[in-house]
Amino acid sequence: MQELIYPFDPGVIIRKRKALKRALEAQEGPRLRKKIAVLGGSTTSDLVKTLELFLLDAGIEPVFYESEYAQYFQDAMFPPESLASFQPDVIWIHTTGRNIENWPTVRDSDQQVEEKLAAELGRFQAMWESLEKRFRCPIIQNNFEKPFFRLLGNRDAWDIHGRTHFTARLNGAFAQYAAEHQGFFLNDTDYLAADFGLRRWADPACWNMYKYAMCFEAIPAFAFSVANIIKSLFGKNKKVLALDLDNTLWGGVVGDDGVEGIEIGQETGVAQSYYEFQSYVKQLKDLGILLTVCSKNEEENALAGLSHPEGALRPEDFTLIKANWENKDRNIRETAAALDLLPESIVFADDNPAEREIVQAQVPGVLVPELEGVENYIAAIDRSGCFETTTFSQDDLKRGEMYKANALRAAQQASFGDYGEYLRSLQMHAVIDDFLPVYLTRITQLTNKSNQFNLTTKRFTTEEMEAVYNSPDYIRLYGKLVDKFGDNGVVSVVIGRKNGEALDIELWLMSCRVLKRDMELAMLDKLAERCREQGLKTLRGFYYPTPKNGMVKGLYESFGFKKTAEEPDGSTVWELETGSYAPKCKVIAVTGNPVE
């Protein structure tokens, strides 16, 4: 919804909140229901109502638990029944500088200041550990905004008695805890307050009258930040940045002005601004964001522009280049299809408002930031929160290469008469075995972002996945696929829960980048083998339809399972006897985990 996309107008969100909520709830489409516990050190009412808007807009339907006023510590240490039975999917501890209890004073000795710091940290750490032990779900913790007065002036920043210095040390310690604990995330209040303007943020009237820890107009930006973390945790991040070229990646029109005529590099302020934007885009690529071109241009000119010696980007940084004269909405759809992704995974960056509008209107779900003036491009994309990084795995770093290898495979496929011959020519080998700790992050990530080849669309938090990993009640398989073009990484996950003499397959997913490679058959072969080893006679599969997973509706049938039940909503249950099962996959060499 346009009102909720950066740069949103906080006044509009505050004033029209009820109407916005009504409009969002009227929208069609599937929603992920998530339970969010907000443990506040100040009033949370409007924070929660605003957070709800941003989450609804991202397809997440939140249910909230709010602690009684400022009861964050009591709730964390001694959860009341209402919180215990709520069973949150994520906990947000909303504390601010107003909740620091052990401020140093100028009369404290060095040692007393150290003791106060330890006491304050100890209080928070005790909460985190209590919550982690009890709920095993992601925890979001605010760090602290800078203090709203400086008793020592500039000295406040470095003197151990200064609140500014004390706050910075607390934030440093919080950051260290975050770095050392999976499932623990900081909401960077320090940055948000600075960005908003600390003086306005820290309006003492808001605290003294309403017990809000920040001024009212700062609430939307603050709630947006928390929403971005939650969206990222539950797999709502964007994956692709589709870029226009002329006046987006460089100044001028390469087809008219020629390569030597476009503005990019270090010569002028404008050229430098485009260079800075290209450098930013390149850093996004390093983060695992796929870059594509979506430009009305001759391909030859597009490549020439991207090869400009003063540019930061190179043609090979792009996974896919669509430089033609088709309408852009069509090119965006084709881009999504070519990458086996949904259009809603795409951010479309174009300086031309008319192109933005056509894509926005024709391809629902694509995020189209307002790019006005090259000097503002980075902010428009960076602050939209769509690439918020909560987990970061080695696979993210390699994603661009993997998709490019896919393009090479496609080119090869065209030269084979027989598909089986093509598959054999790929010289595939897979590692299929029980989970390894090193892959748990990637496995969890896959459960949260795979939508299409996903039979049950069951999502897992890091904590839930660890519980599965440590339980003897499951048969777990991950599959990693390598071929002559490269390593695809972990691409398939199956989790089955033992149920008497049967195995209930609670999760079966596969990344779409390895569709039609018979990888699913290799997974099934291994699953049947494991079941037989453990005396499990029946494999029981479930298919729960969603708007996105139609492609696997008939998967179990194609495997030779028999349908045993069908619900009115289209859910189906399938069974296969493992005793007479004969392996099906003939084109992939399979091995197990490396022996230590």
Place this chain on the structure above:
Amino acid sequence: MDGREIFARLNKVFQEVFDDPSIRLTPQTTADDIEDWDSLEHITLISAVEREFHMKFKMKEISSMKNVGEMAGIIQERAR
């Protein structure tokens, strides 16, 4: 800005904040007359009014305003 214009604009703000197009303000309107006007919504309302008229209420005024008429009076004094 005359009183009529202030009331018209205030009326619009109230309608949007309470999501109720049937609201008709008079100088005598108080929180008791509007169902959702509780202490939490009061903050939203004050913030939206301040933004509409590009002005700020003082803390003392917020706690002492008795009805919409008094609110409009302060706005008339201060609004740009």
